[in-house]
Amino acid sequence: MRGEGRLKFIGVVEESGDVSELDIFPEYCEGLYRLEDFSHIMVFYWLHLRDNQAHRSMVRVVPRRHHGAPEVGVFASRSPSRPNPIGFSVVELLKIESCKLLVKGLDAEDASPIIDIKPYIPRADSVPEARAPKWTLSGPPT
Amino acid sequence: MRGEGRLKFIGVVEESGDVSELDIFPEYCEGLYRLEDFSHIMVFYWLHLRDNQAHRSMVRVVPRRHHGAPEVGVFASRSPSRPNPIGFSVVELLKIESCKLLVKGLDAEDASPIIDIKPYIPRADSVPEARAPKWTLSGPPT
Numbered sequence: 666m667r668g669e670g671r672l673k674f675i676g677v678v679e680e681s682g683d684v685s686e687l688d689i690f691p692e693y694c695e696g697l698y699r700l701e702d703f704s705h706i707m708v709f710y711w712l713h714l715r716d717n718q719a720h721r722s723m724v725r726v727v728p729r730r731h732h733g734a735p736e737v738g739v740f741a742s743r744s745p746s747r748p749n750p751i752g753f754s755v756v757e758l759l760k761i762e763s764c765k766l767l768v769k770g771l772d773a774e775d776a777s778p779i780i781d782i783k784p785y786i787p788r789a790d791s792v793p794e795a796r797a798p799k800w801t802l803s804g805p806p807t
Numbered sequence: 808m809r810g811e812g813r814l815k816f817i818g819v820v821e822e823s824g825d826v827s828e829l830d831i832f833p834e835y836c837e838g839l840y841r842l843e844d845f846s847h848i849m850v851f852y853w854l855h856l857r858d859n860q861a862h863r864s865m866v867r868v869v870p871r872r873h874h875g876a877p878e879v880g881v882f883a884s885r886s887p888s889r890p891n892p893i894g895f896s897v898v899e900l901l902k903i904e905s906c907k908l909l910v911k912g913l914d915a916e917d918a919s920p921i922i923d924i925k926p927y928i929p930r931a932d933s934v935p936e937a938r939a940p941k942w943t944l945s946g947p948p949t
Contacts, residue, residue, distance in 0.1 A: 667832070668920060670853045672812035672891050673863075689882075690809070693890060695866045698880030704938035706882075709893060711812045721815075724837045738840030740831075740848075740924040743931075748835060749814050751851060751893075751923050755932050778810060781893050782882040785937050789885075789948035790897050793933045796846035797926065806931035 674778035676764075678710060678771065684759065685771040687779060694764040697782075705785035706758050708771055711778040712750035720746040734800035743807040752777065754807070755785055772807060816920035818906075820852060820913065826901065827913040829921060836906040839924075847927035848900050850913055853920040854892035862888040876942035885949040894919065896949070897927055914949060 675696075676689035687708070689697060700706065715721070726744040728734040739747045756768040766782075817838075818831035829850070831839060842848065857863070868886040870876040881889045898910040908924075 668816050670814035670816070670858065670892075670920065670922065672814060674810050674812070675890055693866065693882075696880040696882040696890070698867060698883060699877070699940075700880060700883040702879075702883065702938075702940040705934050707895070709891075709895075716812065724835065725840060735841070737844075738838040738842060740835075740838040741840060741842040741844065741926050743925055743928070747923065748817050748838070749851075749923050750812075753849070753851075753925060755934060778812065780812065781889065781891050783885055783895060784883050784939065784943075785934060786885070786939050786943045786949060787935055787937045788939075788943065791933045791935045791937065792847050792897060792927060793929055793935050795927050795929045795933065796844075797928050797930075798841075798844040801926075801928045801930065807928060 672780050674711065674780060676779035678773045678775060678777040678779065681771055681773050681775050683769065685768050687766040687768060689764045691764060697761060700784065701761050703758060703784040705755055707783045707785055708754050708756055708779065709781035710752040710773050711780050712745045712752045713777055714774060715745050715750045721748055721750065723747060730804040731800045732803045814922050816853065816922060818921035820915045820917060820919040820921065823913055823915050823917050825911065827910050829908040829910060831906045833906060839903060842926065843903050845900060845926040847897055849925045849927055850896050850898055850921065851923035852894040852915050853922050854887045854894045855919055856916060857887050857892045863890055863892065865889060873942045873946040875945065
């Protein structure tokens with residue numbers, strides 16, 4: 666049951682920073698209809714700078730942005746070096762203007778391809794009491 | 808800046824239900840090291856039954872498991888029919904036994920390939936006050 670999946674890029678991170686601009690390609694733009702009913706969205710993007718054999722072979726990492734983090738398995742980390750370089754962020758949706766989204770809190774590099782957007786549904790996605798180790802509390806959120 | 812990304816499957820949903828069993832392939836098993844420090848994880852899987860041209864061409868959908876939902880853009884829905892058939896669930900991690908994970912709350916079909924696992928970090932991923940439209944409150948969480 667080994668196999669592969671093929672992703673089509675649906676847009677691109679045009680400018681990233683505290684506020685980031687996401688450009689959705691015209692053929693997917695209609696997929697944004699009524700997205701403004703949500704205050705937060707989940708952005709799935711492609712960590713294109715890590716899409717190579719070396720970075721995709723990592724199985725253990727030291728989360729270096731988190732002071733005091735031990736070595737952990739790659740799936741116990743949010744490291745961008747991982748078998749499938751999928752980036753994931755929960756962000757605040759500030760504005761939709763035609764095929765452009767302005768969001769707050771995206772930690773992506775400029776020019777990262779976007780692979781999916783899903784609405785954030787607190788009932789399914791919010792677990793405030795989830796337990797996580799102490800090292801996750803220092804440094805940036807992910 | 809059109810393009811494609813290539814995903815390698817890292818495991819498979821062996822049995823799904825209220826409690827689901829995930830099998831991680833041996834070559835990725837070490838990536839689970841210290842994952843048990845987290846009570847919840849995010850499972851990214853491949854919606855293999857929707858991986859075809861018809862389902863991947865959807866741009867508008869009616870979320871049919873949610874009574875009263877209007878037609879919305881596919882990115883404003885959690886529909887499994889979408890340009891990139893990426894499934895996403897926040898689940899409770901019950902047990903890790905060698906390369907097998909037992910989790911609670913995964914809404915995946917049996918035999919769905921797994922493409923990534925990330926730890927759930929409440930500081931980054933939990934937004935209890937996020938606004939979502941009323942139709943998201945009826946039916947299953949997603």
